[in-house]
Amino acid sequence: MRNLIHALAQHLHRYRRLRIAGSLAGVLWALPLSLPGLLLALPVRMMHGRIERLTGSVPALLVRGPLADWLLARHPFGPMAAMAVGHIVIARRHGLTSQTLRHELAHVRQAALWGAAFPLAYLAASAWALLHGRQAYWHNHFEIAARKAEQHFPSE
Numbered sequence: 393m394r395n396l397i398h399a400l401a402q403h404l405h406r407y408r409r410l411r412i413a414g415s416l417a418g419v420l421w422a423l424p425l426s427l428p429g430l431l432l433a434l435p436v437r438m439m440h441g442r443i444e445r446l447t448g449s450v451p452a453l454l455v456r457g458p459l460a461d462w463l464l465a466r467h468p469f470g471p472m473a474a475m476a477v478g479h480i481v482i483a484r485r486h487g488l489t490s491q492t493l494r495h496e497l498a499h500v501r502q503a504a505l506w507g508a509a510f511p512l513a514y515l516a517a518s519a520w521a522l523l524h525g526r527q528a529y530w531h532n533h534f535e536i537a538a539r540k541a542e543q544h545f546p547s548e
């Protein structure tokens with residue numbers, strides 16, 4: 393029994409190390425996307441904003457401040473509560489729900505998986521939806537997946 397527990401503990405330890413290595417690979421892989429996100433985050437931080445580090449299913453930085461509020465209210469697709477740019481989540485100071493955060497973290501995971509190809513894949517998914525007579529945003533595969541993630545609580 394003790395051996396079994398020891399083996400299990402070792403397995404979990406290895407799994408954790410693999411997860412950390414996987415997260416790090418995801419961060420590096422999505423760096424071409426996160427860099428523009430950081431370029432947005434810096435002026436938000438400098439203008440009375442704050443940056444919080446999120447740890448959980450995926451590492452991310454949560455950036456909020458008056459400038460983020462202003463930018464999100466003027467998003468080209470309409471006013472947004474938050475948006476993810478690589479591993480950077482830019483959100484409004486007020487009214488950020490855990491549901492919205494889970495949605496954006498799903499986009500962070502997508503960016504970690506697709507890396508620099510993510511914007512292209514996202515646009516292709518919108519084009520695919522349009523070709524099938526559906527809405528580019530609402531029926532985008534990545535948006536559907538992110539909406540599903542809103543309801544789930546990924547394991548820590």
Ligand SMILES: [Zn+2]
Nearest residue numbers: 495499535538
């Ligand atoms: Zn979305």
